[in-house]
Amino acid sequence: MQIVTKKLLKLGVDEGKEINESQLVLLDLKEDEKSEWRALSLNKQLSDARAELFILLNGVEDKEIQDKIIFNYKALQKFRKEENDKELEVEVKIQMPTSESGNVTIYCDGGCTPNPGKAGSGVAVYRNDTLSELWYGLYEEMGTNNTAELGALYESLLLAQKEAVNGNTVEIKCDSMYSINCIKTWAISWEKKGWTKKGGEIKNLEIIKLSYHLYNSIKNDVTLSHIKAHSGFEGNELADRMTMYTILEKSESFVKYDKEIVVADILNMRAG
Incomplete structure (x- = not known):
């Protein structure tokens, strides 16, 4: 996910030029909002794909050409995903996780x-570098990537809290910079301002506040770090598959995966 900044907007629309129709759609803006599109776009959450397309469409005025660029981009993304799935199926160089900050590592994903649409969260727990358990749930009929990621992080913090009580130190690896920034960085300022921010409402405030206070209570025993999604780490891939398993099972409760854990079979499940 990307946060829309002035720099990103300048990359997408040259100074003195107008935003085109397809770029408005990518920013979730309507035609009657065109005159204020810059102000309305700042600080929005934008997927990596939408951000890249927004920049690729810079200066393209012809609607047919815009549509062709979008079509070709989606085809390229599909091709890349299919190639990545093939690699996962044959388990090419899957990296085993390392516990840099203790003996428990928790991978979380949403x-x-x-997006928005059917959403779910997943977690993979490793003890002494060995897969211990998988968790899934928090199904939403109409959720977003952000709500799913925040839910997964909150459940990971709850698991980490139990581990800390038992004297373990824990590392949580999360592939959502949005979720990490909400808990570790932005919430500090938001709390000081009475849980408000300049430019509008704080989306997903309830789960952010819960996660922020929980993290602060255990942060001496827990390390929260970012991991790039789909970069070859088994734990991240398994957490990802649990998000899709949630959507398949429509499990609103966050529960432990109770089937036999065969890593190769789970990795061959649908990827998110």
């Missing part, structure tokens, strides 16, 4: 298809 997914949504489409």
Whole structure:
């Protein structure tokens, strides 16, 4: 996910030029909002794909050409995903996780298809570098990537809290910079301002506040770090598959995966 900044907007629309129709759609703006599109776009959450397309469409005025660029981009993304799935199926160089900050590592992920749409969260827990358990749930009929990611992080913090009580130190690896920034960085300022921010409402405030206070209570025993999604780490891939399993099972409760854990079979499940 990307946060829309002035720099990103300048990359997409040259100074003195007008935003085109397809770029408005990518920013979730309507035609009657065109005159204020810059102000309305700042600080929005934008998927990596939408951000890249927004920049690729810079200066393209012809609607047919815009549509062709979008079509070709989606085809390229599909091709890349299919190639990545093939690699996962044959388990090419899957990296085993390392516990840099203790003996428990928790990988968390959230997914949504489409966005917004059916959403779910997943977690993979490793003890002494060995897969211990999988968790899934928090199904939403109409969720977003952000709500799913925040839910997964909150459940990971709850698991980490139990581990800390038992004297373990824990590392949580999350592939959502949005969720990490909400808990570790932005919430500090938001709290000081009475849980408000300049430019509008704080989306997903309830889960952010819960996660922020929980994190602060255990942060001496827990390390929260970012991991790039789909970069070859088994734990991240398994957490991802649990998000899709949630959507398949429509499990609103966050529960432990109770089937036999066969890593190869789970990795061959649908990826998020």
